[in-house]
Amino acid sequence: MLVKGVVIDKTLAHPQMPREIKDAKIAILTCPFEPPKPKNTVRLDIASEADYEALRKYERETFETMIKQVKDSGATLAICQWGFDDEATHLLYHHKLPAVRWVGGPEIELIAIATNGRIVPRFSELTPEKLGSAGIVRELAFGTGRDHYLCIENCPNTRAVTIFIRASNSTVIEETKRALHDAMCVVRNLVRDDKIVYGGGSAELACSIAVSKEADKIVGLEQYSFRAYSDALDAIPMALAQNSGYSPIDTVTQLKALQIEQNNSAIGVDGMNMGTNDMKSQGVIETLQAKKQQLSLATQVVRMILKIDDVRLPNDEQPSMFGM
Structure with a gap:
């Protein structure tokens, strides 16, 4: 309430x-x-009914x-x-x-x-x-x-x-609080920046197509990193398709073809079985600020992992840097 x-x-x-x-x-x-009450310690004696x-x-x-x-x-x-x-x-x-x-x-x-x-x-x-x-x-x-x-x-x-909020147990209350917090964060992001992108994995598919086209223009080893980034962007629409009961690979391939054919970047996974893949008509949107933050954080994590040269195990027999 x-x-x-x-x-x-x-x-x-x-x-x-x-x-x-x-x-x-x-x-x-x-x-x-x-x-x-008095500030100091006092004693009050009541000696009679009148007192x-x-x-x-x-x-x-x-x-x-x-x-x-x-x-x-x-x-x-x-x-x-x-x-x-x-x-x-x-x-x-x-x-x-x-x-x-x-x-x-x-x-x-x-x-x-x-x-x-x-x-x-x-x-x-x-x-x-x-x-x-x-x-x-x-x-x-x-x-x-x-x-x-x-x-x-x-x-x-x-x-x-x-x-x-009232519920039968604390788990339901905590889940409701989390959902409300997420919703208020979305509103906060819209107040900060009112730009939006369409959901259902359509934004990731559009970015994947754009990165793949850019990879075709590059000659050399860099094109492999572009193609890997393009494949990584497909992970979100594939997960949405799998959760919706569709074949992930077939669905992503078909949606990419539709986006290119219709030149419509709002085509995504129809997870609600509304009969259309156009997220604009379904009203499925995400804030641009949140989407940029997601992609930025994922990229930073990959960069951190790539900086790791080797992994030491607890019981390996490799000599330490002190030769011991």
């Missing part, structure tokens, strides 16, 4: 807080809902002051990096202020970026200008275990999106 916003693995602190908040004003806090009631009253007033500061800023949702106890949760619900606790640091930063909000370290520094905003904040439940997630959607920063 594509969510135009941020998804976090958290729920609202109180089960009776509203599960959907529209036009939310979000206070992003890194300060806990709890009374301030306990005074402490409880102090904590309640502190919580209510914090909640009032959040509500006075105009916030309708509080997202806190730290936790808060049942007393604070009850008071937040009583004052109709939905809150989410124990949100991690990286997630806090993502929420701040998506909602155009500021991370606030102290309640006294909270102002309306530092609040983030979102069109809707809602809880979603998934699976048989009714797992709950918090979705912050329709954020001002429209570049913040989340792809939510």
Whole structure:
């Protein structure tokens, strides 16, 4: 599922807080809902019931002051990096202020970026200008275990999106993540350079024909390297033909003849059995930048291998360079 916003693995602190908040004003806090703790080591002795009631009253007033500061800023949702106890949760619900606790640091930063909000370290520094905003904040439940997630959607920063993946096991999830990553890399390459070539092995076939024609013009040993490079380019369309259930050699030979006859470099392997070998009509394309990178890397690997003079085995009896 594509969510135009941020998804976090958290729920609202109180089960009776509203599960959907529209036009939310979000206070992003890194300060806990709890009374301030002394910096040094102190000991608090409660000798009577009155002392306990005074402490409880102090904590309640502190919580209510914090909640009032959040509500006075105009916030309708509080997202806190730290936790808060049942007393604070009850008071937040009583004052109709939905809150989410124990949100991690990286997630806090993502929420701040998506909602155009500021991370606030102290309640006294909270102002309306530092609040983030979102069109809707809602809880979603998934699976048989009714797992709950918090979705912050329709954020001002429209570049913040989340792809939510669920599957039966981690292998399927990892494969889906890999496929999505590959797709986004293709889009990135198109943004960098919008030139394309047609797929289905048509680009390799066209390059193979061009290199072979160039080899015919060369007299000497260099023509063998040209012909070897031409044969290497045929490996990709042959593999595509084999995976599609065709005869690799016959298919590549026929496609080369068709490309030369029709002067159409978009003819490739019809792996989807669409009834046509024209990759342009099928809409099968690849980015030029990726194709250039593939050919360049393959060429560099071959050059590295050709530079190797000999291979030493672990148990060979050849003398070492020191004569030992």
